[in-house]
Amino acid sequence: MATPLRIALAGLGTVGAGVIRLLESNAGLIARRAGRPIEIVAVSARDRAKDRGVDISRFAWEDDMTAMAARADVDVVVELVGGSDGPALTLARNALSSGKALVTANKAMIAHHGLSLADAAAAAGVPLKFEAAVAGGIPVIKGLREGAAANEIERIYGILNGTCNYILSTMEDTGRDFADVLKDAQELGYAEADPTFDIEGIDAAHKLSILAAIAFGARIDFPSVETEGIARLRAADIEQAAALGFVIRLIGISDTEAGPDGEETLFQRVCPYLVPRDHPLAHVDGPTNAVVAEGNYSGRLLFQGAGAGDGPTASAVVADIIDIARGELGAPFSVPVAELKPMPKADAGHRIARDYLRFMVADRPGVLAEIAAAMRDAGVSIESLIQKGRREEGGEVMVSIVTHEGPEANVDRALELLQGSPSLTEPPLVMQLLAS
């Protein structure tokens, strides 16, 4: 049997314990598929004594993660510490500069520092892999980077956050409101005690920025992702969408277009969308993730599965390790990092879309006329308008509009015209209809 591939594992939370369990329970088949055994030699975490349900006494313990990254008996460092900076980033840099391959599940770190880490990996001539950072157990980075490698990718989009998808599909099934369902999700472990990263779309934006870099050969640009979360959605929006033949999903979406000077610009947005019921993403329920890549030859490819959880995430981490054991040594972002293009943020204003606009308004005469006039003055063409007879609490009425196709800038302009209107009891909510 060939020499083992030796692993140092930093971070022993649920995913770290999952990786240990997986490597143990599937050891035989992994060795056959990888061509060599995979052995954990050292581990590190904050608390050595904590009961994790796995036996870590077989592995060398390192209090100092950084020292672990430099061990002579280690080939691959697996970073499962989390956090975009701090110990995780220090560990990652030390691992690469020590000539170790790096495998990480850390989407925040890759979104913020993926390029400098890829530089370091290229300089050291070692692999940097992060399949588990996007869409949990789904091999979507591999699918995009290798499976779709022959294609110019025209658009990539998907459901990238399981927490939001659980909340939205549960609101849909039960008719309950956001806050109520969030509380349940927290109790069930589908949402964190502080759910900000998930429900504000930041986690999905991390993942989208990574996918966009691979899909379009662009330098990662997380700060330019337009991000809008799901916290303002009401049960009534979901009901209204359903009546129109749509479900609501938090979608991350990216493509490229020619900018004003002909340069390639990058569009990246995370936002709740109305998804037509005949679209595959409309049937993705619960904490599932799904990514669609549209290639100029492949057509629409869909990858779907568990977006989180210790088992699926461990599956993706170990898939990366097996690739390394097999000798796979491709560029982390498909093309060499030095060839990734800096792409300015695309100007979304001229993009053509259909929108769903929802207004909460005071129940008094003239409000509808005011909204309709703003739409007309901004050049927004209304396809349907529904004022809900049923009153919300506090004398509020819900007015929802679906527009005809038109430039995003016109809708923005209409909302500007209505800004500060005493008729509106809260800022309008805008969601696009996903174009299939």
Place this chain on the structure above:
Amino acid sequence: MATPLRIALAGLGTVGAGVIRLLESNAGLIARRAGRPIEIVAVSARDRAKDRGVDISRFAWEDDMTAMAARADVDVVVELVGGSDGPALTLARNALSSGKALVTANKAMIAHHGLSLADAAAAAGVPLKFEAAVAGGIPVIKGLREGAAANEIERIYGILNGTCNYILSTMEDTGRDFADVLKDAQELGYAEADPTFDIEGIDAAHKLSILAAIAFGARIDFPSVETEGIARLRAADIEQAAALGFVIRLIGISDTEAGPDGEETLFQRVCPYLVPRDHPLAHVDGPTNAVVAEGNYSGRLLFQGAGAGDGPTASAVVADIIDIARGELGAPFSVPVAELKPMPKADAGHRIARDYLRFMVADRPGVLAEIAAAMRDAGVSIESLIQKGRREEGGEVMVSIVTHEGPEANVDRALELLQGSPSLTEPPLVMQLLAS
């Protein structure tokens, strides 16, 4: 720039022309992703003069495919000739014995000769790749072989034939009968003039046997795939399934189980199934393919996309070529071919399932009693029985039964008891309910 990877292309049908177009239109990005340019140097087909919409005058022409496979200026032979034996197989063998990498889209050849070709590739130390042989443009072989490599695969199943799926989903949408929709499919180019391979499930069985080998580390065993096609389905079956909350899809499904002596046995079946409407495969319409792999850590992974067509198939062929350019050299069936286990065919009789049974019977007293008695005597427990009031032509009546869970052997026994009964105007149709 690194030295080009040099391709010889055999077979210039729609897929071959698609590969030429793809390599030309996406040349720049492919070279960046592959790390080197990919160049066609020689081509071969039956008719040199035929207009294929692509310029082949740039390439060396070889009348003799076998000679082409041995050219000193070729690194990779791409076989797109088709047919399980004959010229395609001769070409494949010659390419490998000449030390060339082989890329093929030929499912029949891999299902029949994949093991001996993998032996030859291992002996020559060259890659053998066939992503395009299964599910067209969907990178499912890569997903299974690499993306899910950390997992013991518990079950693999999917929609593997676009022609059947187009016919079934069109029957569902329009209420029309099989023969009628098949004729349309032929006119639209979704079905061949001789549709036998597709509608009898043979094409899906080829693909299933390849997936099963990779998923379970089993030696390919195409002859032991139980195969049943879709030609006997009636519009009334689809209507009946819909009333019960199901759609009908031709599914290939495989898993392993312990045999009577504890040895691992292989279950492989292609058959129309009743798919519950809340299952992702129930929403796969038209000529689309989709494959589900259930891993013991990843959970359910779904890969979906175009199952055929020149663009998607070319996308998969070129993905294989890019992998070769990048230096990927893994075992074609995930583990070395010598380590694939011979697995006897599983005995399906004791498997537990729910079935849909459809009888066409003469409209006369006592028929229902006869069927019910056979079910009782064979130990089949009936969940629902519907006799359609509406008469079919010729005084026939349709009786459809859904059973409770029970061993397959009991249903077989019930059908044996009814065999030869003058009450039945045609043999019963049996479909299982897909267990999710």
